[in-house]
Amino acid sequence: MWKTAGVWASLLAASVALAQTGAPDKRPLTFSHDVAPILYKHCVACHHPGDIAPMSLMTYQDARPWAAAIRQAVVSRKMPPWLADPAVGQWSNDPRLSDAEIQTIRSWVEGPKLEGDPKDMPPAPAFPDGWKIGKPDLVLSIPVHTLEGKGPDEYTYVDVPTNFAEDRWIVAAELRPGNRKIVHHAHVFIKGGNAERKSDPTPVTQYAKWIRIRQGSLEWVRPEAPVIDNGCSVDDNGLFPGSTSSDLNSLISSYLxxxxxxxxxxxxxxxxxxxxxxxxQIHYSRTTGKTETDDTGVGLIFAKEPPSRVSRRIDLSNQMFMIPAGDSDHAVSECHTFDKDVLVTSLTPHMHLRGKSMQIVADLPDGRKQTLVSVPDYQFNWQFTYREKDPVFLPKGTRIEVLARFDNSVNKAGNPNPGINVRWGSASENEMMDGWIEYLDVAPTEPIKVAAANLR
Ligand code: HEC
Structure with missing residues (x-):
């Protein structure tokens, strides 16, 4: 009896093992069953009719003509776009495909590209044209802007007063294009307010004023201003003279x-x-060839009660650099030391068309260095905010190094003019070197380990 039971038991074990690891699954891969779920999860947010991608990938009929290009785009990891080095950091908004998902697409494209049973299709994601943050408490929009059908891309800079009589706290902001056909990307920054430093006539502020040329809403650095590429010889070295890194003039939302x-x-x-x-700041592209209008605006949701923590943002910028004409690998840096414990929640490298790479490194008080984010191949058209999966604790005294490289050579795709020395300026043909860091203060009494669930 024992013996028989043992035989049955081992037979059973063997057949289970066979089911798990043995005969390969012979069911052929189909679009409906295997490919569509991947496209719905990773691609169609951009690849649906009327959105930013050039074609829809919502159905078999849509995707089939693009099969070879899809294979190429996912195998090379060109799509979905994402620029952070995967070896550094972990991100809550990382959209990349798993190796298994890439393999599925690859096998489907290399096989007979079967459609399969349409009943196997996953539910199609809906793209309601509403606010993603829910109904805003307040929408502040630019006055209607008219764009002629012909000509180069246009950058428009518009200030909209908030008329806030008191400080207001926001829990969400969504920048929404008024006309998706022509708005390529846009940013909205907080400027001024009562907290803005009053200008005083000291020599240093006069000097800082001399350095910047303003024309309308555009601003740039005077070509003959002194050059500081190494913003790390002392903290905040690359800022305009007399400035300090502050969270006053900073971005609240972007449409990218x-x-x-x-x-x-x-x-x-x-x-x-x-x-x-x-x-x-709105970048318009004349994609339709017709006169178009736009009234891009930002939707704000106010906090119902005073926040228990203030979400802060510090913009570490070098504004005094100069990228020589033709230089294909020019280094620019900026450093700043935190005078308090912080929890970093997101990082955004920001440069313009000549940006080549950026790393943001934390130089910890105990001597260790931790790279927070690395973008080895920066592209102006894909400016992501890298949101930490778990907020990163940095103790008081941590020095942040923003390390950028620029390519001002003829080989840099999209370089508007490799023949000139390039300095800081608000227009895209000028340059910027910013590391935007969002963080929360850590109260001294609070345990350092904060549950991620409370933060996201
Ligand atoms: C963030 C938006 C976005 C996501 C997500 C996205 N795409 Fe794209 N895709 C674009 C845009 C915009 C273009 C056209 C410009 C370009 O090629 O960069 C494009 C171009 C393409 C092309 C054209 C060929 C090429 O290589 O230029 C293919 C194929 C493609 N995407 C496939 C995919 C697939 C497959 C996924 C998901 C795995 C995906 N995309 C995810 C925005 C996106």
Missing amino acids: PGREPDVYPAGTARKIPAGAVLSF
Whole structure:
């Protein structure tokens, strides 16, 4: 009896093992059953009719003609676009495909590309044309802007007053294009307000004023201004003289290909100071060849109660650099030391068309260095905010190094003019070197380990 039972038991074990590891699954891969779920999860947010990608991938009929290009795009990891080095950091908004998903697409494309049973299709994602953050408490829009059908791309800079009589706290902000056909990307910054430093006539502020040339809403650095490429010889070295890194003049939301709205972690909020102005920067492309109008605006949701934590942002910028004409690998840096414990929640490298790579490194007080984010192949058209999966604790005294490289050679795709020395300026043909860091203060009494669930 024992013996028989043993035989049955081992036979059973063998057949289970066979089912798990043995005969390969002979069911052929189909679009409906195997490919569509991957496209719905990773691709169609951009690849559906009317969105930023050139073609829809919603159905077999849509995707079939693109099969070879899809294979190429996923195998090379060109799609979905994402620029952070996967070896550094972990991101809550990382859209990349797993190796198994890439293999599925590859096998389907290399096989007979069967459609399969349409009943196997996953439910199609809906793309309601509403606000992703829910109904905003307030929408502030630019006055209607008219764009002629012909000519090069246009950058428009518009200040919209908030008329806030007191400081307001926001928990979410969504920048939404008025006309998706022509708005390529847009940013909205907080400018001024009561908290803005009053200008005083000291020599250093006069000097800082001399350095910048303003024309309308555009601003750039005077070509003959002194050059500081190494913003790390002392902290905040690359800023305009007399400035300090502050969270006053900073971005609250962007509309960029693939970027989600800004929703602050539960219990936290960002401040818009009384009297502040919202400063919009909008890049228009004349894609339709017809005269078009746009009234891009930002939707804000106010905090219901004072936040238990303030979501802060510090913009570490070098504004004094100069990238020589033709230089294909020019280094520019900026450093800043935190004078308090912080929890970093997101990082955004920002450069313009000549940006080549950026690393943001934390130089910890105990001597260790931790790279927070690395973008080895920066592309102006894909500016992502890398949101930490778990907020990263940095103790007081941590020095942040923003390390950028620029390519001002003829080989840099999209370089508007390799023949000139390039300095800081607000237009895309000028350059910027910024590391934008969102963080929360860690109260001294609070345990350092904060549950991630409370923060996202
Ligand atoms: C964040 C938005 C976005 C996501 C997500 C995205 N795409 Fe794209 N895709 C674009 C845009 C915009 C273009 C056209 C410009 C370009 O090629 O960069 C494009 C171009 C393509 C092309 C054209 C060929 C090529 O290589 O230029 C293919 C194929 C493609 N995407 C496939 C995919 C697949 C497959 C996925 C998902 C695995 C995906 N895309 C995810 C925005 C996106």
